[in-house]
Amino acid sequence: MAVKVAILGACGVLGQRFVQMLKNHPRMDVAALVDIYPGKKYEEVTDWGHGGGFDENIPEYAANMKICSVEDIERDIPLVFSGLPPKIAGPIEEDLAKKGHIVVSKARDHRLEDDVPLIIPEVNPEHLDLLEKQRARRRWDGAIVTAPNCSTSILVLPLKPIFDNFGLERIYIATMQAISGAGYPGVPSLDILDNVIPYIGGEEEKLNNESKKILGSIGQPADYKVAAYCCRVHVMDGHMEAIFVKTKQKFDVGEVKSLMKKFPGTGLYTGPEHPIIIMDESNRPQTRLDRYAGKGKSPYTRGMSITVGRLKNNDVKGLSFIALGHNTIRGGAGEAVLIGELLDIKRLL
Amino acid sequence: MAVKVAILGACGVLGQRFVQMLKNHPRMDVAALVDIYPGKKYEEVTDWGHGGGFDENIPEYAANMKICSVEDIERDIPLVFSGLPPKIAGPIEEDLAKKGHIVVSKARDHRLEDDVPLIIPEVNPEHLDLLEKQRARRRWDGAIVTAPNCSTSILVLPLKPIFDNFGLERIYIATMQAISGAGYPGVPSLDILDNVIPYIGGEEEKLNNESKKILGSIGQPADYKVAAYCCRVHVMDGHMEAIFVKTKQKFDVGEVKSLMKKFPGTGLYTGPEHPIIIMDESNRPQTRLDRYAGKGKSPYTRGMSITVGRLKNNDVKGLSFIALGHNTIRGGAGEAVLIGELLDIKRLL
């Protein structure tokens, strides 16, 4: 039997991705679309596709659903996906967890709390063990599980096999991030046409704190150093990252490639067989051409892999590469759905 | 009395900048516009402004000039600016040097040759001493002097005070470069709309080799290591660079800022008083807003400074910052004109 799910912020950029990715999902059944227009039909109040890269219409299952408010989420909906903006998300998610729902959130509000798992299913599924601690301490029937910030997901997936095999000492990153990362209305067109903005508030700290929590063990963050510049460029979807790392041990580029290629998927419905795809062409990955790479078991799960290219050994223990991922899919709704599937298969719902 | 100059490749993106920057120049007099349409009027065959950011008409002095061929450059024109494409430039420039002209070239063909000065006037004017060696060895009446690649200029200017005061061990760079850097027709619009291309052929090697030649002493390149990714983004003009350096000695960010602010200009006509401009706003420099920063003594010399922002101390001996410069002005025609002025004032013409 399918699991009933609710989507918070269903009309926004992330919410729309949730609606699209859950279309025809064999295990999840969208039972509630939550947003600030309770009572209205979803298709009436949703500017479908303004958030970039949606070529199809609103899925039929959602078009005529009535938007509801948080209070309307029924007790029999165990799983809630949150695409709410930061600060608004925090208290609402806590309330829902208190009432017994498992909230999988894309908001930053709870990510760094000690007893809240911050999960990339292929990287640190074992961090879900934190849920026991969370429940014990907070005395909630439900729970909060978080997915990392988009730029963190795209960084950490390819770092994982490097971290495990050669250790990490130092990371330098420059990102080139899409406008959809700022939500809607988000970035004014007057600000970004013919421009690069070398700053996205809070983003550089997230790359540091979140990646260490994910790559570390529970309660023990990884201990490398990070220096990062997060830049906004004029693309719709897809964050590119130029990543330079200093490893603890020596490595061979061929070996790194091979480890990345073999890096295993989760086998879950929305997860791709190869979470990391290596491209050997000298000018790839490119944002527009590769952001939809990798899919799970349905066409609605496209964009779940990170493509990696231009791998270079630039020093003793110095490795660098370009990574690209879809910020509202792998770095957004897709990551959360994958976490939901992980919770489901681990019987944690 | 003004110095007569010729411009090679006068109709192209760089050539147009030369024509614009030499308007009303008090010491230089454009006497020959050289391109592949000899006999035609300049304004007839030049798509003025297709190379970005030109808001004004073709300067009157040039509009009606007849294009000439290389063979037509008169003996009494001591100075030749070359905006020719690579490979084509090489032999033509040699021929002109043999005939007694001083060629200041923006092409890469001769940059790394032992006896050819590669000059940023504020950084290594003393490298012009190589000219003696060049003449002795090649037995030319004229000479070839080169200006660095656009991304190198933008990197090296802010590195210079760091290199001089704290030493350089390691540099990591990710660039976000403008489409005008590829000339005209250059980058097809189908390739760059909604896209980032993380590769520009030969560019990463130039950042390495050229910067070391410039920051080193004659015959002795500097010895730090460089790792770089050069990316094409969808902006008209202006290259942004995210730069992470490991210094040899400890530094204080405030001291670095102060050294950059005080870094002296040349006092030459086209050179800005402050070749490096520090911005303290958290989201600056931005490509569209800051690429025209800094000018010499006329409005036609706008875009000659490098703006630097987001300076951070991210580790012991770890410094990082964002640098931005105009690729066809400071990193292009402007640099060459400044070299010409340096040659003039040093009585080397």
Next chain:
Amino acid sequence: MAVKVAILGACGVLGQRFVQMLKNHPRMDVAALVDIYPGKKYEEVTDWGHGGGFDENIPEYAANMKICSVEDIERDIPLVFSGLPPKIAGPIEEDLAKKGHIVVSKARDHRLEDDVPLIIPEVNPEHLDLLEKQRARRRWDGAIVTAPNCSTSILVLPLKPIFDNFGLERIYIATMQAISGAGYPGVPSLDILDNVIPYIGGEEEKLNNESKKILGSIGQPADYKVAAYCCRVHVMDGHMEAIFVKTKQKFDVGEVKSLMKKFPGTGLYTGPEHPIIIMDESNRPQTRLDRYAGKGKSPYTRGMSITVGRLKNNDVKGLSFIALGHNTIRGGAGEAVLIGELLDIKRLL
């Protein structure tokens, strides 16, 4: 049994669309990919997706096919789709027709010849009767059938029910056309970033001549007047047209809408059920949101409908509307494939 087909210009923008749209086609089997790299594998020499809006990889069936030359097209391939550039197309298509192939061409070279059908399957399928005349006169075993220019397709489909029901006296059109319409490399990015170019060579004449040939009867073009400006705007795919018409008889906007909505499809595999889709929202159709509207019987046939919006009665007998279509699908490969299907079902292959 499936019909074998060849694609001319298979590596270009149009050719790639042919390859994509013929994937899994139940009646057509791509037997030859023709381009200027004979002997190479298709995936080796094709920059898949540079022509915009391709999110998927090269279809498996084509990836490993060897490119062949025109001479290699076997006798047993009855149908040839031509995505060749103008002027090059003409003689090659004639040769193939002489040899017995039926060529369906997207090139302009033969479109206006007396005995060459110019077809939009939903509009003037009866014009295929011209083939008899063509064969009689030219003594060819094969034949040439042409599809109109992209902007013509997008104009004529919504005009057809107006023409049939109220007559046409006068048409004023301003188009806003995508960069993919110029092929690859096509429009230089320096020319179109932050720009509109109000001219596309030959395009305005095509809107006039081609639309009249299609809407007229054989040998008798329709007789309204056309005034048009064709403009290039900065979008990847999708031509928008602002169309003002003066009809011969009075009309009611509601009636026009109803006629457009009911305008029948062909029932063919690649043809949409509703070739014209009416949008009632005040700000639709929009290029990015609506260019993929309408599909035939497979997902690879998306983009085959024209969306029409903002219908207004602005004068006695004065009607205006906005029309949008995908230039390389409905106005490109899709139109040609649909013609191929029409030939097939009419047993003309």
Next chain:
Amino acid sequence: MAVKVAILGACGVLGQRFVQMLKNHPRMDVAALVDIYPGKKYEEVTDWGHGGGFDENIPEYAANMKICSVEDIERDIPLVFSGLPPKIAGPIEEDLAKKGHIVVSKARDHRLEDDVPLIIPEVNPEHLDLLEKQRARRRWDGAIVTAPNCSTSILVLPLKPIFDNFGLERIYIATMQAISGAGYPGVPSLDILDNVIPYIGGEEEKLNNESKKILGSIGQPADYKVAAYCCRVHVMDGHMEAIFVKTKQKFDVGEVKSLMKKFPGTGLYTGPEHPIIIMDESNRPQTRLDRYAGKGKSPYTRGMSITVGRLKNNDVKGLSFIALGHNTIRGGAGEAVLIGELLDIKRLL
């Protein structure tokens, strides 16, 4: 002695243009910058240049001025330029007029009122006679004078000589308008990247009503019919319009060109010698290349002319052309400043 002026909405897109265009103005002295941050320095609260196309810094005269509130505008400031948003503008402008100031407004609120002049200085300066009626009726010491909507200015200037010489019966217009026309933050980047939006609220009615009021005589609007589609395209500044007109009398295209070329300027400081510039190249005007065409007596008045190209006679009494103008200069602050200068020279201040 210079006239003191105040600028309402000084920090916005239009306000910044006012600040730039009044730099070094020989007759006007900016005495008050009014916006919603009273007490702050202008440079502290103004994102200079986000509104597009500003390459220079905030003019020195304004940088350190303190923002003031409407209430702070001193009695001795006779002239107030209003760049306020619609609806907010209306009552504020009335209050100021009551208090004795002459308000020249770019807001739509009062444009169509019977006793309010709607002025393009080259077209209908005599409409200022309405001021007497306005004062008599409203018993104000001051007055309100309005400038038309940006797209109206760009339409009406080239229409004027046609209207005067051949009469106008019918106009069809399709506009391609810049994002800066929507102010800041204005158009979200997610809405306009790779897109055309064929609707701008209220714009089409303005083209109709405002153009007729301007071209008519006082109290008697011109009586032609207008059909228009106003589209938003992805350019920073510059509105292009494809204009088809039906005249009352026959004309010759050469005569039209000649009338446009000879159409006289005002001789005022900010007004160009040739308000209409004819381009004969087949692919001009282009938005990016020509939006800054035409200037008055200082470089800060660039962008005051309308460029017209592609003039065609497409029918008996059928004329069409492409017109382009800078929406925040000729269609914005520049028009208002020019009206201010007209009031000054007519001793109406």
